[in-house]
Amino acid sequence: MFGGDGSFRTLGRWETAVVLFTNQVGLGILSLPNALRILGIVPGVIAIIGIGLLSTYTAYELLQYWRAHPHVLNLVDMAKVLGGRPLQIVVGVSFVLNFALTCASAGVTLSIALNTISEHAACTVLWIGLVMLVCWALCLPRTFKFVAKVGIPSTVSIVAAVLITTIGLGVTGPQGQPPGWEPEIVVAGNPTFRQGLSACLNIAYAYAGNSGFVSVFTEMRDPSRDFVPALTILQLASISLYVVIAIAIYCLAGDLVTSPALGSASVTVAKVAYGIALPALLATGVVFAHCAIKYMYVVALQAQHATHEATRNTRRSWATWVGCASAFWIVAFVLCNAIPAFSSILDVSSALFIAWFTFGISAVFYFDRLRTRKTWSRWDKGLLIPLNAVIICIALFMNGAGMWVAVVGLQEVFSQPGVEGPFTCADNSLF
Template sequence: MHTSENPETKAVVDARRKDKEESSSMDEKLGNNTDTSGTHDFEAGKHEEASGGIFDGENGQSFRNMGRWDALFALLCNQFGLGVLGLPGALRDLGVIPGIIAIILIGCLSGYTGYELLQFHARYPHCVNVIDMVRVMGGRPWEIVAAIGLVIQLLMTCASTAVTLSVALNTLSEHGTCTVGFIGIACIACFLLCVPRTAKFIAYSGVPTVISIVIAALVVMISLGVSDPAKAPDGWDAKITVVASPSFRTIFNACLKIVFAFAGNITFPSFMAEMRNPVRDFPYALSGLITISITFYLTLAIAIYCLAGEYTTSPALGSAPIIPAKVAHGIVIPAVMTAGLGNGHIGVKYFFVQILRWLKRTDQVTSNSSFAWGLWLGCATVFWTLSFLISNVIPIFDSILSISSATTYAWFTYGISALLWFHLNRGRYFSGWKQITFTLVNVFLVGFSLLLNGAGLWSSVTEMLDLFKAGGVRGVSDCGDNAIF
């Protein structure tokens, strides 16, 4: 048995040791309950126990190689792209003031629940995804329910990516081919992006994502500043609603669009598992994500709505005059594709890790063996085939956003984090005024998730059915044109 340790592995093990020390310090500062009674932990395999996690690289390269900047760009890559395109429409429906308040509050709540995930990871660093965390908290039954929700959410997000890309390709080509074919092209392209197996590849895509979405937004805003929206009549003036009086259904659908824009939390634990020192570095990445997101979201939503008024569309790029809108759709393609990359990678990796755990071969997680690569590519093929099928069943961008937000995003962004906080703080909910405040906040988060589940699902499904009844919507697996113009 050789005892030599290569420098990369030694650095990872040292980082994990420091991570544990800092997690203990975090527990002391936060006053978290360190009693682990009632914890339903899964049985870790030999490799999972070896040096603190299955990504440490015992049988291959270490996947735990991300620092704070890598994490920030991975988070930006995952969150920017799809959700922001629906925000100007949310302001149109709610009015400027309620829309601004909703974006800020929902964004801050997402940041807080993201920090709760970090607290849980600091206590249970062997958890490599949010489903592992749910298993620790509630045992096998909760794990099954959460796993089904995870798969639904990631598939719906990737289906939305495919639909958005088909809209862009149809708009650019003036319906150059069957829309089902464009959706297929989008899914194949995203499949190829998911071939690399480390989260650091997602981080590399962060800069192109930000540049792409920012330039596309600038094209739309500048074009609207010098010309009217494509569908506006001659002599038109924008009608800006400061405080709207929307219907109950419209309010919920607008809020669901905002929830979708901040719904990257589901991927946070997976990124933490591939960081060298998440306890130290993830707070910086999370703070940067929330600050950049809220600032950019508000700027884009306010500017486009105030310039396009009642002709604001969702996705927002269609608000511009025809030629600038086509240019923007071409520029935004990298950002939309990387949204598929981020969510697709997490989905494929979940399948991959679970199968290896079932086979008791977690030593293959970081291996470059033909078996490991074959399994990874097989998981990616299954995942993107399912995304292709869903994107043809629900072919409307807004409906995919709203339905997925109502069914799963509410829980993975808010509800589950709140339940994890209750697990960490058992027996201490009312130990002081600060703890009582946090308890009330997390009770609100659970209630908010339940409300979005019930009323949100009703509003999004009925809206989709109304769109189908009104006609002009591409049917299931239909080659009809879904271009903006």
């Protein structure tokens, strides 16, 4: 409907690696230095590398399931193969809500940026409303041709902002440092259960790109041959970048590191860094929103038996598109104001959706693929069956304990003087 035949499959392994990198490297990198502060350098680095390797394996399992069902176009189609119409509906709704939380995370970060740059010149609800309105307007064009062109500039923008923060910390030190202050570096931290799990949830958010990998398969010339090399390039680059940036900022800011990390630098440097990051944050919201709106649009037209109007400029097609875009950004606006703290919204997103879209559902696909085999290999019996069972348990644990961690952390934010719960006017750059 929005694609075409094989002539539209244009991505080789290097192009795919670039697409995967721009899809994955974004908001999550801003939480990693604070994760090292909580866990300590050694456990923190182990967690960044370990979670990255785990997401690499689960991405490979997505490819294996796609090889068995090459007609699928996205993760929702895979769910239909796995569990029929009921699971398709559940995963479809979750797919949209996952993107809504991603866009809400971008919105929260944008409001923090605007509060920092303007020195809290307006109510946080107003900043969030302004951001949501701009994103909604940018999502109104249905073709949205520049979506495919903003990936690389967006990633360059967020990496440049992080590098500016790192350099600023090296020159002027962190914001709020007392006289004679020296960074205190913890090799192995002693976090509480809640602090440790929250840090790991924030790290998991940095590897949230898996949900879009299936859609990339449909754009590749030869996914079976090129995806694994592209995935390897992606993870080597992203894990290395994550480790280097996390260590550099934490070692320079010490116990004064913040989340998002751009606020760790002096006021002037933080304003510059957030200004540089604005295009990346805006692009993150718009690109993911457009993907969700397009999915909603197709489903809505199917319900109206009007899929033939999908690419036509009719009143019904435009009303459906605008309605889907409006509904999506209203949900994102409510989520932004309900969870206005950066770490908390990452925790909620990881616990609710990334737990499954990045990890758990791939393990379920493995067992479904295993069910159709006539024989099991030694790898299956000795390693892969236990590994995938553990991955499902991890996803369930992230769901349960992770949501408890997110809710308790959010309650602490709301208990701060002047915050007074959701839809707060308080400066969320200080949370």
